[in-house]
Amino acid sequence: AQSVAQPEDQVNVAEGNPLTVKCTYSVSGNPYLFWYVQYPNRGLQFLLKYITGDNLVKGSYGFEAEFNKSQTSFHLKKPSALVSDSALYFCAVRPPYTGGFKTIFGAGTRLFVKA
Amino acid sequence: DSGVTQTPKHLITATGQRVTLRCSPRSGDLSVYWYQQSLDQGLQFLIQYYNGEERAKGNILERFSAQQFPDLHSELNLSSLELGDSALYFCASSVGGTSGSNEQFFGPGTRLTVL
Numbered sequence A: 001a002q003s004v005a006q007p008e009d010q011v012n013v014a015e016g017n018p019l020t021v022k023c024t025y026s027v028s029g030n031p032y033l034f035w036y037v038q039y040p041n042r043g044l045q046f047l048l049k050y051i052t053g054d055n056l057v058k059g060s061y062g063f064e065a066e067f068n069k070s071q072t073s074f075h076l077k078k079p080s081a082l083v084s085d086s087a088l089y090f091c092a093v094r095p096p097y098t099g100g101f102k103t104i105f106g107a108g109t110r111l112f113v114k115a
Numbered sequence B: 001d002s003g004v005t006q007t008p009k010h011l012i013t014a015t016g017q018r019v020t021l022r023c024s025p026r027s028g029d030l031s032v033y034w035y036q037q038s039l040d041q042g043l044q045f046l047i048q049y050y051n052g053e054e055r056a057k058g059n060i061l062e063r064f065s066a067q068q069f070p071d072l073h074s075e076l077n078l079s080s081l082e083l084g085d086s087a088l089y090f091c092a093s094s095v096g097g098t099s100g101s102n103e104q105f106f107g108p109g110t111r112l113t114v115l
Helices: none
Strands: A003-005 A010-014 A019-021 A024-026 A032-038 A044-050 A056-058 A064-068 A073-078 A087-094 A109-114 B005-007 B010-013 B019-024 B031-038 B042-050 B053-057 B064-068 B074-078 B087-094 B110-114
Touching (some): A044 A056, B042 B064, B074 B087
Parallel strands (some): B010 B110
Antiparallel strands (some): A032 A087, A056 A064, B019 B074, B031 B042
16 A cells, blocks of 8 residues: 655754654655645645655755655755744655546654754 | 635534535646545545546545536535544645646645534
């Protein structure tokens, strides 16, 4: 079965330190990979995506993600965390087939950045 | 602001009732997606429409139905409501429907409470 795993329910990091939010997936073929962020009482916001090409993808708000095909991972990273980065982060995978686009979301990882 | 609007923001109703949730996509977006977000199930893809036609179906119950109108707005109809249907319902839109690489833009959601 196709799935997305975010192994950490919560990640705690001090402001100014680097952060990593992990994502692994089990999808056949070469899926499209996305990261979204959700702030309290808001809808999800797109951060970045990997379609093809360079394994390091840069996105909004200083975030980047590293695609690793052999490990089927797409970890979200930021060199220096801000308190305002505290939110719920979702990894999403879209299988590469036509006719419909069932996006599979991970369970989400709550990021806490302490001042 | 994503440009996706959803009404109503909150909805409180009783078991057995029927409700309609409305979504207007971003200007120019042809695809509309519906998602259900609950604490125990996470973010679940329900259904996608592209330019008025159903394109993909996810974990949508038979009691639920949706449609996309010629002006591209969409409605999600939930009937014979049960307590377990209480959740946040998100609508999202994207530019295309023939490429899975487009990111989705999410509305603020409708919080449904079934009493």
